[in-house]
Amino acid sequence: MTIAFTDGPLPKGVTDVGGTDAGGPLPDPAAAAESFHYDWERHFYALWFALVSYSRSSGDTRFLRAGPGVRWAMEQTEPALYFAQSYYERFLYPIERAAVASGVTTWEDLAARRAQAFETPPTRPEGTSKHAPTGPEMQVQMLRNMAPGLDDPPPAFAPGDRVIARGTGVPGHTRLPGYVRGHTGRIVALRGTFNQNDVLAMEGVLRPEAVYTVAFDARDLWGPDADPRDSVTIEAFESYLAAAPETVDD
Amino acid sequence: MQDHDDHPHDHDRDHSHVPSAMALRVKALESLLYEQKIIDPAAVDAALDYLQNVAGPRNGARMVARAWTDSDYHALLMADGTAAMTEMEISGWQGGNLIAVENSPAQHNLVVCTLCSCYPVPVLGLPPAWYKSVAYRARAVKQPRAVLKEFGVTLPEGAAVRVWDSTAENRYLVVPQRPAGTEGWSAEALEALVTRDSMIGADLLPPQPEPAP
Numbered sequence: 001m002t003i004a005f006t007d008g009p010l011p012k013g014v015t016d017v018g019g020t021d022a023g024g025p026l027p028d029p030a031a032a033a034e035s036f037h038y039d040w041e042r043h044f045y046a047l048w049f050a051l052v053s054y055s056r057s058s059g060d061t062r063f064l065r066a067g068p069g070v071r072w073a074m075e076q077t078e079p080a081l082y083f084a085q086s087y088y089e090r091f092l093y094p095i096e097r098a099a100v101a102s103g104v105t106t107w108e109d110l111a112a113r114r115a116q117a118f119e120t121p122p123t124r125p126e127g128t129s130k131h132a133p134t135g136p137e138m139q140v141q142m143l144r145n146m147a148p149g150l151d152d153p154p155p156a157f158a159p160g161d162r163v164i165a166r167g168t169g170v171p172g173h174t175r176l177p178g179y180v181r182g183h184t185g186r187i188v189a190l191r192g193t194f195n196q197n198d199v200l201a202m203e204g205v206l207r208p209e210a211v212y213t214v215a216f217d218a219r220d221l222w223g224p225d226a227d228p229r230d231s232v233t234i235e236a237f238e239s240y241l242a243a244a245p246e247t248v249d250d
Numbered sequence: 251m252q253d254h255d256d257h258p259h260d261h262d263r264d265h266s267h268v269p270s271a272m273a274l275r276v277k278a279l280e281s282l283l284y285e286q287k288i289i290d291p292a293a294v295d296a297a298l299d300y301l302q303n304v305a306g307p308r309n310g311a312r313m314v315a316r317a318w319t320d321s322d323y324h325a326l327l328m329a330d331g332t333a334a335m336t337e338m339e340i341s342g343w344q345g346g347n348l349i350a351v352e353n354s355p356a357q358h359n360l361v362v363c364t365l366c367s368c369y370p371v372p373v374l375g376l377p378p379a380w381y382k383s384v385a386y387r388a389r390a391v392k393q394p395r396a397v398l399k400e401f402g403v404t405l406p407e408g409a410a411v412r413v414w415d416s417t418a419e420n421r422y423l424v425v426p427q428r429p430a431g432t433e434g435w436s437a438e439a440l441e442a443l444v445t446r447d448s449m450i451g452a453d454l455l456p457p458q459p460e461p462a463p
Contacts, residue, residue: 018364023384035376113278122281
């Protein structure tokens with residue numbers, strides 16, 4: 001398929017917070033040093049891990065869409081909910097919604113399950129499930145969706161090239177942060193070939209593309225309050241970039 | 251400190267008899283997935299084992315300490331972080347590239363994922379709550395010097411700051427500057443100095459008093 005560039009403003013997803021004033025005061029790294037506050041968070045993370053590898057290996061999209069679909073799903077959460085939810089709840093809620101939307105369960109069924117005593121462990125049925133990935137199998141599945149393809153298309157850009165960060169015409173999901181859109185930067189490195197996230201999440205299409213690290217001057221992004229020595233890099237699929245003309249003072 | 255990622259400190263510890271609503275929601279989903287034979291409990295156990303016993307910042311610290319003391323390994327780490335992991339038999343479960351970026355007197359590196367919380371889990375473990383916070387994700391790209399100052403980090407005079415906005419495909423490991431006063435130290439001794447936060451760029455390693463241990 002052709003990916004169309006867009007120069008106009010795109011609505012920013014709720015997760016696209018870079019450069020905004022969202023989130024309130026910065027946490028103290030010493031106080032917020034752990035990843036988990038509670039056992040259920042660690043348990044949920046392991047469950048999510050298993051669910052992602054199951055979805056990739058089976059092609060079952062009732063819980064998660066292919067590839068970065070979980071991030072797409074999170075972006076569908078209403079902003080008021082997104083900012084109120086705790087970190088792991090942001091993953092759990094889209095999975096619950098997807099399961100209800102695909103008919104695997106209903107909100108009533110989930111409520112009935114929640115009403116069961118915490119001490120009663122989930123029943124483990126006889127025999128193994130159809131899809132019971134082992135540890136090494138899960139590792140393979142986690143790697144597979146992101147590993148560079150064998151038929152790498154020739155890259156359009158090289159380190160040092162000036163490029164403009166634009167958008168893709170794929171509505172609904174993008175991994176291009178809003179704060180660089182329309183700005184000009186320089187290619188730092190080519191990082192290999194990966195499946196383009198936007199079309200994978202929205203259309204389930206595998207489209208290998210070169211991925212680049214692109215550096216932007218902080219002053220260009222943020223204005224004169226930024227330190228002139230500073231810079232920000234992003235990771236960009238080739239379809240996010242267009243060649244920029246060299247200027248006379250380069 | 252108010253981080254909206256925190257839960258209120260009610261009764262949700264593992265030794266509590268009062269489970270939170272979230273714990274019950276997770277158990278509800280889990281019971282559904284097991285009953286419909288979508289996930290096998292053994293898979294969850296395997297993932298838990300990896301997260302608790304295999305991934306972690308000691309892996310990153312080993313890589314950094316070896317890079318400081320072995321110039322061939324340093325070259326490999328800077329050229330191909332993923333290969334440098336494999337060389338030390340550190341397994342990566344999340345795919346993509348690991349990219350090492352080196353601090354120097356001229357450049358300080360800071361890592362963030364503004365869109366979500368991408369992080370090099372195999373070499374640093376699971377990300378700290380502050381890294382995942384909306385406040386850090388929002389501010390690190392725009393005001394890195396103010397963020398570092400709030401974190402108590404004093405940058406070297408004349409250092410430029412580069413903030414690397416990570417993604418699922420490309421995750422970053424900061425190689426801190428080797429502390430002064432560690433000449434002649436073994437890699438093993440050096441490992442113990444390397445903090446998790448220094449490998450994100452949110453911490454600097456202090457100089458060591460002589461002599462070597």
